[in-house]
Amino acid sequence: MRRALATAVVLVMTLVGACGEEGGEEPRADTTTSDAPKGDKGKKRDSPSGQGEPGDEASNLADMAEDLANEAAGTIPPRDGPVQGADISWPQCPEGMGIPEKQSLGLPMPVPEAEFVVIGLTNGPGFTPNPCLADQVAWVQERELLAAAYAVSSYPDEETLELYAWDGPYDGGSLKGRLRNVGYQQARFNIDSMIDAGLQSPLVWIDVEPVPYFEWSDDPGANAAVVEGAARGYTEAGYAIGVYSTPYLWETVVGDFRLGVPEWRAAGETSREEALNRCGDDWSIQGGPAVLGQWVADNRDHNVTCPGISEDLGRWFHQY
Structure with a gap:
């Protein structure tokens, strides 16, 4: 299986309600602590201007992502019509777990109607793992649900930036290169968390929001x-x-940066109808196709597949 190969690759390399958990305009405001550095608390970090936007590599990443998604296609029988699901992360862990800034809330798990669950890997910012990830994976496995993964990306503090400045595929001689290496290491950290918890997923949704x-x-x-x-x-x-966000939140964080990868679109405390409406072209985040719409109700993050997605669920989920 490709997933086993991916695990081997990671080892050889030596290694938001969950989505929308960080707050913002439309997702709801929504946390074991890692030994890895955490971001500075309560401060806005200034960065030198003139660094420019990420270059042509973004289009290459989109092509790679599409090829990988195609490899997973056809592994789950098609379904008729939209499929309802949910997402969970540190807020659903038993109350009081997690880092001090984002302690878990003991929020309810998904409703019985949920056929898929997207599980969050982080306890808010990068390098902080979801404190009950393994238990949440076991919950999904026991119910033989479809599963996928998401992870919040975040900006590093100076200690983290220095630690990973040259630890990655980019030239650490520029600020952009150092920051790319930090993002790269955030991904590797999250992949380690997935492997340790036994979570299988054909993709990882990158959560981009304040x-x-x-x-x-x-x-x-x-x-x-x-x-x-x-x-x-x-x-x-x-x-x-893929990316999880809203057009407003994405632009607030990364401006006009575009990856062109699939999108998971948040509708906040609205309705299933509005979540499906977000699948439309008017709600494009960064130029990619709409896959999921999310809405919040009764202290839960609910999700629904966009039109056509249920015809090939293997591109987006692992079947337990």
Whole structure:
């Protein structure tokens, strides 16, 4: 299986309600602590201007992601019409777990109607694992549901930036290169978490939105470098990628940066009808096709597949 190959690749390399958990205009405001560095708390970080937007590599990453998604196609029988699901992460862990800034809330798990679950790998910012990831994976496995993974990307503090400045495929001589290496290492950290928890997924959704207490910089180009590095980290390890956000939140964080990969679109505290409406062209985030719409109700993050997606669920989920 390709997933086993991806795991081997990672080992050889030596290795938001969940989505929308970080707050913002439309997703709801929504946390074991890692030994890896965490971001500075409560400060907006300034980045030198003039770094520019990520370059042509973004289009290559989109091509890689499409090829990887195609490899997973046809592994799950098609379904008729939209499929309902959910997403979970640290807010659903038993109350009081996680890092101090984002302790878990004991929120309810998905409703019985959910046929798929997208599980969050992070406890808010990068390098902080979901404290009950293995238990949530076991919950999905026991119910033989479809599963996928998502992870929040975040801007590093100076300690983290220095630690990973040259640890990756990019030239650490520039700020953009150092930030890309940080994003790359965030992805590898999350892949380790997936492997440890036994979570299988054909892709990882990259959650891009403001992260309270771990703020992005004022330079969209610098922020985009982190996201681009993460995208490369996942695709090189054999995972397809998509992005979770809204048009407003995406632009707020990374400006006009475009990957052109599949999109998971948040509708906030609205309805299933509005979540399906977000599948339309008017809600494009960064030029990719719509796959999932999300809405919030009764302290749960609900999701629904966009038109046509249920015909090839293997591109987006692993069947337990």
